[in-house]
Amino acid sequence: MRMARARKAAVPIAVLALLAALWLAQTQLNAFYLQVLGLLGINIMLTVTLNFAAGYGGMFSLGHPAFAAIGGYTAAVLTYPVAMKGFRIPAYPEWLLQIAVPFLPALLLGGLAASIAAVLVGWPVLRLRGHYLAVATLGLTVIVQVSIVNLVDYTRGALGLSGIPNYANLWWIYGFALLTIYVVHRLVHSRFGRALRAVRDDYVAAQMSGVNVARTRLIAFTISAFFAGVAGGLLGHLLRILTPGQFSFNAVFIGVAMMILGGMGSITGSVIGALIMTILPQFIIPFERGGSFLGFELPALHGLTQIVTALILIIVMLIRPEGIAGSKELTLGPRLRRARGPSERTMQTSGQTSGSEVEAK
Amino acid sequence: MSAFTVFLQQLANGLVLGFLYGLIAIGLSMIYGLLRMINFAHGDVLMVGVFMALPVSWMGAPFPIVLLAGILAATAVGGLIQWSIYRPLIRSRDVTLLVASLGVSLLLQNLVLMLTSPQPKRPEPDPFLDAPFQIGGVFLRNVDLMIVALAVAFVIGTHWFLQKTRPGLAIRALSQDLSAARMMGIRVPRMVFICFLIGSALAGVAGVFIGYKYGHLTPYSGFLPGVKAFVAAVIGGIGSFPGAVVGGIILGLLEVFLVGYLPDQLAQFRDAYVFLVLILVLLIRPSGLFGRAEFVKA
Numbered sequence: 001m002r003m004a005r006a007r008k009a010a011v012p013i014a015v016l017a018l019l020a021a022l023w024l025a026q027t028q029l030n031a032f033y034l035q036v037l038g039l040l041g042i043n044i045m046l047t048v049t050l051n052f053a054a055g056y057g058g059m060f061s062l063g064h065p066a067f068a069a070i071g072g073y074t075a076a077v078l079t080y081p082v083a084m085k086g087f088r089i090p091a092y093p094e095w096l097l098q099i100a101v102p103f104l105p106a107l108l109l110g111g112l113a114a115s116i117a118a119v120l121v122g123w124p125v126l127r128l129r130g131h132y133l134a135v136a137t138l139g140l141t142v143i144v145q146v147s148i149v150n151l152v153d154y155t156r157g158a159l160g161l162s163g164i165p166n167y168a169n170l171w172w173i174y175g176f177a178l179l180t181i182y183v184v185h186r187l188v189h190s191r192f193g194r195a196l197r198a199v200r201d202d203y204v205a206a207q208m209s210g211v212n213v214a215r216t217r218l219i220a221f222t223i224s225a226f227f228a229g230v231a232g233g234l235l236g237h238l239l240r241i242l243t244p245g246q247f248s249f250n251a252v253f254i255g256v257a258m259m260i261l262g263g264m265g266s267i268t269g270s271v272i273g274a275l276i277m278t279i280l281p282q283f284i285i286p287f288e289r290g291g292s293f294l295g296f297e298l299p300a301l302h303g304l305t306q307i308v309t310a311l312i313l314i315i316v317m318l319i320r321p322e323g324i325a326g327s328k329e330l331t332l333g334p335r336l337r338r339a340r341g342p343s344e345r346t347m348q349t350s351g352q353t354s355g356s357e358v359e360a361k
Numbered sequence: 362m363s364a365f366t367v368f369l370q371q372l373a374n375g376l377v378l379g380f381l382y383g384l385i386a387i388g389l390s391m392i393y394g395l396l397r398m399i400n401f402a403h404g405d406v407l408m409v410g411v412f413m414a415l416p417v418s419w420m421g422a423p424f425p426i427v428l429l430a431g432i433l434a435a436t437a438v439g440g441l442i443q444w445s446i447y448r449p450l451i452r453s454r455d456v457t458l459l460v461a462s463l464g465v466s467l468l469l470q471n472l473v474l475m476l477t478s479p480q481p482k483r484p485e486p487d488p489f490l491d492a493p494f495q496i497g498g499v500f501l502r503n504v505d506l507m508i509v510a511l512a513v514a515f516v517i518g519t520h521w522f523l524q525k526t527r528p529g530l531a532i533r534a535l536s537q538d539l540s541a542a543r544m545m546g547i548r549v550p551r552m553v554f555i556c557f558l559i560g561s562a563l564a565g566v567a568g569v570f571i572g573y574k575y576g577h578l579t580p581y582s583g584f585l586p587g588v589k590a591f592v593a594a595v596i597g598g599i600g601s602f603p604g605a606v607v608g609g610i611i612l613g614l615l616e617v618f619l620v621g622y623l624p625d626q627l628a629q630f631r632d633a634y635v636f637l638v639l640i641l642v643l644l645i646r647p648s649g650l651f652g653r654a655e656f657v658k659a
Contacts, residue, residue, distance in 0.1 A: 054456075058456075060459060120640075124640055124641075124643045127647075131399055131456070132595070132643055135399060135588065135592065135595070136636070136640055138588060139588075139592070139635070139636025139640065142585070142588075142636055143637065146629070146630050147630070150626075150630060253464075253467045256463055257464075264456070301475055302474050302478075303472075303474040303475050304475070306470070306471040307471045309464075310464045310465070310471065311468065313463055314446060314464035314465060316460075317457050317460050317461040317464065318446065318449060318450065321457045
């Protein structure tokens with residue numbers, strides 16, 4: 001791809017603006033807003049990485065909360081203060097109880113653990129057509145959930161693993177979010193990414209062109225799980241607590257909603273989707289408690305956030321199944337659009353609708 | 362109790378659970394066979410069915426009336442959802458249907474949560490169904506017998522419908538080759554609608570029985586049985602009618618035997634085993650017992 005000059009200038013400017021905004025936020029905002037902003041960054045990361053698997057790879061995963069849980073608990077156990085390990089999570093081998101790993105290696109090891117889980121689930125399932133992966137990964141979510149609850153001496157069970165050091169500030173979170181976006185963007189526009197999209201759109205044609213279908217899918221799925229695992233690690237070190245409830249079916253639904261609202265196959269869309277689905281609940285939660293609003297007495301509306309999420313899932317599918325952004329990206333000015341050339345754009349949009357539609361019937 | 366009696370008891374429990382899974386799996390398998398759609402809301406239709414039958418039971422209606430109410434409610438809800446949400450999407454990509462069904466699932470769960478309360482509920486206990494009896498050292502209740510008897514009856518009824526009637530023939534043709542069947546003049550949307558009605562009705566049967574047998578119903582009671590029933594359909598071979606029933610029974614037996622014979626610490630992982638079984642089946646025999654698998658790579 002030929003780089004336009006506008007892009008060369010625009011990217012550093014955008015990054016600098018973001019850095020300045022992050023610095024302002026980190027120094028000026030109170031703890032509540034910092035937490036919401038942190039969650040936003042983590043949600044962006046989770047959505048972009050889910051989109052890489054589901055939108056670009058056609059691998060509809062309902063297991064990303066499980067990957068986040070695996071990565072989160074792994075990282076948390078590694079960084080957990082040695083003084084508290086002995087009586088809170090005593091079941092680990094002695095050498096592990098004696099060490100507290102620095103944040104970065106702990107995050108990466110968490111991502112690695114999530115990747116291993118992805119290989120174990122993906123290897124048998126990704127050879128198959130259809131959406132067996134959705135059910136198998138939903139199963140992974142159940143397996144991880146049940147394991148966290150029952151392995152009390154490893155995870156503190158339903159109580160939640162509290163007292164995780166507060167390492168994840170906005171710099172860490174947005175650093176990793178940007179890294180995720182960068183890596184996914186580069187991968188999608190590489191030879192590997194073209195192979196991946198070819199497999200999504202027509203696996204027979206891809207196979208004929210010499211793409212190793214199963215391997216391509218498995219690699220992409222593993223990479224996607226890695227970033228989900230790192231995001232889980234960030235979440236634990238932002239909230240300072242991990243509970244099984246954070247990675248329940250609810251997390252599955254919200255993750256899918258963030259992705260499809262923005263658009264499967266668009267990084268820009270994922271960012272928008274994560275933004276909406278992180279901010280919106282902050283306005284809905286007060287209604288769930290009930291009370292008086294604008295003179296009206298409202299009862300406690302349990303599950304209102306979930307109902308809104310559900311309606312978003314349904315209405316987007318009925319009215320605009322391609323989501324807000326479709327498979328388009330936010331481009332930096334008309335010059336860039338020309339520089340990219342029309343060929344790739346048309347290829348991308350037509351492939352998005354035709355291939356799997358035919359295959360499905 | 363001798364080891365053999367324990368075995369028989371587990372066998373009986375597993376069969377009863379298996380028939381429940383089978384009833385739920387039929388609808389899932391039929392829909393997947395037609396549309397390649399994993400209907401995640403199937404279990405929630407079951408839940409809504411039984412929740413709408415609960416007031417009937419509390420008013421003192423006998424079991425057959427409650428069962429009928431549950432069937433009607435589940436059928437109505439399933440049909441309504443198909444007609445209003447899935448029908449407009451029938452030509453779109455299979456992911457669209459899958460996401461829509463996730464949305465419906467979440468919607469049903471939380472609508473019921475909002476309209477009722479989070480406290481678990483149960484139907485009014487029925488003295489006849491709760492009456493225990495014993496054969497050869499195996500303790501059961503009448504409800505267990507009733508589950509097996511009615512499940513067999515409904516399975517035979519559905520089988521008869523699929524084999525002997527014109528709509529049944531049309532549905533079988535569709536699941537073999539949708540576009541060819543369409544060219545033969547079969548009205549696809551109508552047949553899909555009928556499939557949803559049948560599947561939802563059978564789920565309603567299972568729902569009412571789950572209510573009477575376990576008596577602990579929450580808005581989330583349906584989702585996991587629904588997903589497990591999909592696993593059952595995969596074991597039996599997705600899209601295959603006998604496969605759904607046999608797969609359900611196998612899954613029920615597996616679940617009960619694993620929980621019964623594993624040491625206590627491992628038995629807690631009950632729900633996890635079902636999905637480990639799924640992954641194993643997909644690894645070893647993805648076509649299931651009676652199905653045709655579709656590999657990415659030969």
